[in-house]
Amino acid sequence: MEAFTTHTGRAVPLRRSNVDTDQIIPAHWLKKVTRDGFEDGLFEAWRKDADFVLNRPERQGATVLVAGSDFGTGSSREHAVWALQNFGFKTVISSRFADIFRGNSLKNGLLTVVLEQKVVDALWELSEADPNAEITVDLHTRQVRAEGITADFELDENARWRLLNGLDDISLTLQNEADIAAYEAARPAHKPRTIDA
Amino acid sequence: MGRTLAEKVWDDHVVRRAEGEPDLLFIDLHLLHEVTSPQAFDGLRQAGRPVRRLDLTIATEDHNTPTLDIDKPIADPVSRAQLETLRKNCADFGVRLHPLGDVEQGVVHVVGPQLGLTQPGTTVVCGDSHTSTHGAFGALAFGIGTSQVEHVLATQTLPLARPKTMAITVDGELPEDVTAKDLILAIITRIGTGGGQGYILEYRGSAIEKLSMEARMTICNMSIEAGARAGMIAPDETTFAYLEGRDRAPRGEEWDAAVAYWKTLRSDDDAVFDAEVVIDATELAPFVTWGTNPGQGAPLSAHVPDPASYEDASERNAAEKALEYMGLTAGQPLREINVDTVFVGSCTNGRIEDLRNAAAILDGRKVANGVRMLVVPGSVRVALQAVSEGLDKVFTEAGAEWRHAGCSMCLGMNPDQLAPGERSASTSNRNFEGRQGKGGRTHLVSPQVAAATAVLGHLASPADLSDTRTPAGVR
Numbered sequence: 001m002e003a004f005t006t007h008t009g010r011a012v013p014l015r016r017s018n019v020d021t022d023q024i025i026p027a028h029w030l031k032k033v034t035r036d037g038f039e040d041g042l043f044e045a046w047r048k049d050a051d052f053v054l055n056r057p058e059r060q061g062a063t064v065l066v067a068g069s070d071f072g073t074g075s076s077r078e079h080a081v082w083a084l085q086n087f088g089f090k091t092v093i094s095s096r097f098a099d100i101f102r103g104n105s106l107k108n109g110l111l112t113v114v115l116e117q118k119v120v121d122a123l124w125e126l127s128e129a130d131p132n133a134e135i136t137v138d139l140h141t142r143q144v145r146a147e148g149i150t151a152d153f154e155l156d157e158n159a160r161w162r163l164l165n166g167l168d169d170i171s172l173t174l175q176n177e178a179d180i181a182a183y184e185a186a187r188p189a190h191k192p193r194t195i196d197a
Numbered sequence: 198m199g200r201t202l203a204e205k206v207w208d209d210h211v212v213r214r215a216e217g218e219p220d221l222l223f224i225d226l227h228l229l230h231e232v233t234s235p236q237a238f239d240g241l242r243q244a245g246r247p248v249r250r251l252d253l254t255i256a257t258e259d260h261n262t263p264t265l266d267i268d269k270p271i272a273d274p275v276s277r278a279q280l281e282t283l284r285k286n287c288a289d290f291g292v293r294l295h296p297l298g299d300v301e302q303g304v305v306h307v308v309g310p311q312l313g314l315t316q317p318g319t320t321v322v323c324g325d326s327h328t329s330t331h332g333a334f335g336a337l338a339f340g341i342g343t344s345q346v347e348h349v350l351a352t353q354t355l356p357l358a359r360p361k362t363m364a365i366t367v368d369g370e371l372p373e374d375v376t377a378k379d380l381i382l383a384i385i386t387r388i389g390t391g392g393g394q395g396y397i398l399e400y401r402g403s404a405i406e407k408l409s410m411e412a413r414m415t416i417c418n419m420s421i422e423a424g425a426r427a428g429m430i431a432p433d434e435t436t437f438a439y440l441e442g443r444d445r446a447p448r449g450e451e452w453d454a455a456v457a458y459w460k461t462l463r464s465d466d467d468a469v470f471d472a473e474v475v476i477d478a479t480e481l482a483p484f485v486t487w488g489t490n491p492g493q494g495a496p497l498s499a500h501v502p503d504p505a506s507y508e509d510a511s512e513r514n515a516a517e518k519a520l521e522y523m524g525l526t527a528g529q530p531l532r533e534i535n536v537d538t539v540f541v542g543s544c545t546n547g548r549i550e551d552l553r554n555a556a557a558i559l560d561g562r563k564v565a566n567g568v569r570m571l572v573v574p575g576s577v578r579v580a581l582q583a584v585s586e587g588l589d590k591v592f593t594e595a596g597a598e599w600r601h602a603g604c605s606m607c608l609g610m611n612p613d614q615l616a617p618g619e620r621s622a623s624t625s626n627r628n629f630e631g632r633q634g635k636g637g638r639t640h641l642v643s644p645q646v647a648a649a650t651a652v653l654g655h656l657a658s659p660a661d662l663s664d665t666r667t668p669a670g671v672r
Contacts, residue, residue, distance in 0.1 A: 016518070017511045018390055018490045022629040027608045031261065031275040033235035033282050045631050068511060070391040073424065073490070074629060075608075076326040077233065078342035096391055099360075099426050100326055104342035117511075156358065158218050169344070170244070173352045176221060179213040180354055183223050184250075190447040190455035191225055192314045194255040194293050 002109040003166030007090045008136040009063030011127040012053055017068035021101065024072070024080040038083035058131035065092045066123045066135075071112075072101025081108045091137045093144065095120050106159050109166065113137055113144060119151045139164060199465025201362045202431050203397040206337040206462065210320050212354055219356040225319035227349045228305045229256035229292065231283040232610070233324025237347035238286040248290045250353045255314065256287050257295040259304045260610045264573050264600035267297055276611065290350075303576020303602045306330040306544035310414065311578050313443025317432035317459040322349055327544045327626065329420040333413035334440075335432035335462045337397070340421065360426070361471035363396040364464075367404040369478035374659050376554070377412035378546060378624065378643035380404070380476075381419045382484040382494045388474060390492040393425025396472065399464060400430050404478035410439040411550040418545045419626050422491035431463045483658040485531055486628045486641040488519035493628075495531060497646065497658055503527035522630055523638050524618070531656050534640065538621040539570040539597075539651040540633070541644055543607040546624035547575025549582050551644040555624075556588040558648035558659050559595040561666040565654035570597035571613060573605040597651065609634045622650040 029041035046052045053059060065084065071094040072080060081104045084092065092110065095117040105112045115123075126133050126146055135146045139160060144151045155163075162169070173180075200208070213221040227250075234256070241248070248254055261276040271277040280297065287294035295301040301308060306327055309315045315331040321338035322328060324346040331338035345355055365384060385392075398420050400413075408416070413430050420428030437456055440446045447455045464470075486494040487501050493516065495502065504516035504527065520527065525534070541547075541555050552574060564570045572592045574580035580602055583589055589599045606613040607625035615621055615637025624647050628639040640656060649657040652665055 015514070017515050018492075020490065020627075020629045022608075022627070022632050026631055026635075027260075027610045030232050030610065031273075031279045033239075033279060035236050045635065070394075070424070073390055074326065074421075074627060076324055076328075076340035076342055078236075078324075078344060081342070096394065098391075098424065099394055100340055100342060100421075104344065107342065107344040169356065170246075170348050170351050173221065173348065173354055173356060176213050179221070180223070180352065183212040184353075187223075188454065188458070190451040190458070192316050192319065192445050192447075193252045194226075194314060194445070195252050197252060 001107065001166050001168060004109050004111045004139055004163045006136065006138040006140060007063065008134050009090060010061065010132060011064040011066050011123065011135050012059050012062045013124040013127045014053060014065060014067040015124060018070045018073055019067055020074035021072060021077050021080040022074055025077065025083040030077055030079055035082050036086055038079055039086040042083040042087045061088070063088055063090045064135045064137065065089050066120060066127065067092060067094045069095045069117065070098060072098040074098070076100045078104045078108070081105050081110050085110055093120060093123065106163060107169065109163060111137060111139060111163065113153045115144060115151050115153055119149065122149050198469065199467040201464040201468045201470060202335060202399055202429055202462055203337060203362050206318055206320070207359060209318065219358045221354050221356050222320060224322050224349050224353055224355060225253060226309065226314055226321045227254045228309055228321065228323035228328070229254065229346070230259050230305045230325065231279045232260045233343050234286065234346055235279065235282045236343045237350055238290065240347040241290070241350055246351045248292060248350045251291050253353060254350070255293045256283060257302055257305050257308050258283060258297050260604045260608065262297045262603040263611050264603055264605050264613055267601050300577050303578065304544045304547060304604055306418065307547060307575035307579060310334070311443070311576060313440055313446035316440065316446070316455070317436060318462050322355065326421045327418050329426065329428050330414050330418040330544055332417040332420065332427050332429040333410060334436055335429055335459065337427055337429065339426040361396045363393060363398050363472040363474065364470040365398055365400050365474045365476065366402040367400065367476045367478050368402040369404055371404055371478045371481060374483060374645060375481045376643040376645060377408055377415040379481055379484040380478070381416045382486065382491070382641060383481055384476060385419065385423045385491050386494040387476070388423055390422065390490050391424045393420060393423040396425050398423065398425045398428040400428060405430060406433065409550060410435060411548045414548065415545055419491070422626060432459045483643065483646050485646065485656055487523065487525060487531060488516065489522055489628055489630050491626065491628060491641060493519055494641070497531055497656060499531055501525045501527055501529040501531065533655060535620070535655045536568065536622045536640070536650055537619045538615060539568060539647050540573070540606040540621055540623040540625060541571070541647050542573030542575065542605055543625040544575065545626045546644050547573060547579065549579050551624065552579065552583050552588050555644040555648040556591040558645055558662065559597065559652070560591050562595055562652045562662070564596035564651045568651055568654050570651045571600055571606060572597050573600045574602045576602050606633050608632060622647050622656060
């Protein structure tokens, strides 16, 4: 996983709540068997509208997505995270994320930042007034900074440590091999098996 | 202090607990399908890792599979390649697979329970958000992303922060024609699409206890639409009766040991939930969605809401956008919404009871002119059972299309899709923009409402059908 420490970039203000993963990446894109090449599928239906915020010239190259509440609801498709990253986003800010999307984002180094809606409103207003306004998301200090705005955000210490160091979860877990083997040895015999032993 | 059902199952699966770290949980059952697994198998290959527990892993094909001409090569080359990738991965790593054409093939969440693999007190994961379905057995079951699929394949564990618990108590008797689907749609509208975020839901109360296993699966299936990764129901005699004798259920002494354990899986009387919601079952009615998220629903007797009536700016904005997309007008009676397509199927409502309920209404009636009705059984086993009961004939004589098993029009990854602007009444779980095909408009309904809607051509409940049946012997 790519490490996330601090990032500064311009924003895309997405004034929509309940942005579900079918909007982020429609199902027909899920037939691909790779983790890349999803950028053209990102918000595919909405991008057909020339006025959609992502299509505007002043938003090209922006890396911080500032979205309405309940971002990433719906399916567990990790492709939604890959599509945002393939397109160039480094971080997403919202007042609330769906649980599975949030888990997926943190496993890929896409930092999802939860801020109060009034701070999200302020970031929207700032970015709409000045498309060149930059937003800094600092994971060291767990703080979002922009002109006239400073807001702390929460992220549990373990997730933060893994992101800052770009650590691979599987390697970390396999360090506990003895614990896993001990648990397996003690499992009751009535537990289901998909194949005969 | 007592513990909740969720806490008991969680505690029984902790491999390692350390201060300041997520718990490492053991996973009893890992279900795989073609869409969310290819990148995970690639990860294993790159790291040179095997699948740790082949005996706790099983795969099927469902999302991409066609529901017509399944004996011919799959027409869409990209879908075909994805299915072939799963077959190669399962062969290379030794995973049990039920491919298209196999008698155990079907929607992954229908296959697990019918094989008897989904059992009380187990942890079940799958790269699919509707894994919450399996919670109906008192399992802790939740959807995961592809990185976690790889993690479970490699380690049979997941590091997870312990969620909070929410009790949803439904007391009283459900009125006639009100189904588990109506109940869960009403719950989602009540608590919102984010209401369950960070929680494991436990459905309880006298109305829940009376439900069949299949109805309980419908409820738990849509926990994710309320924002919760998992929903659970305490196992009871209904659960044990469903499981006994199934292919992978325990037998003999192991059955007795299992049941003794399963009977301990109830929230203690003094257990404390982090949140509680109480629903009066007697006040419920057939329920449909009008918008583009599953929380935008209302009783069938209601009208399309006026966005201006929402105090919250974000909800108002969402309602305006939803009405625009859905082509609806505020104040329009929901019963006057005409549909082009009716879909009966999916992991929400594609089991045998769902097909029986829809067929009972269609028997002796006809699908309205101009309406296309697709009936897609959740698995090959469900299809065979339906055929043995003659349900396929009921559907085809009514003018509906009887198809092969799979996810089908629930998400339109196969050719079963809505055309732009087309409107459906669908027994599936998501009414998102474009979910059933680009520009398609979806109303989520129960199988009974789906069947009545097919007959009348507009959103309707069985009670609206008083004299549409051809007298027996005439048809």
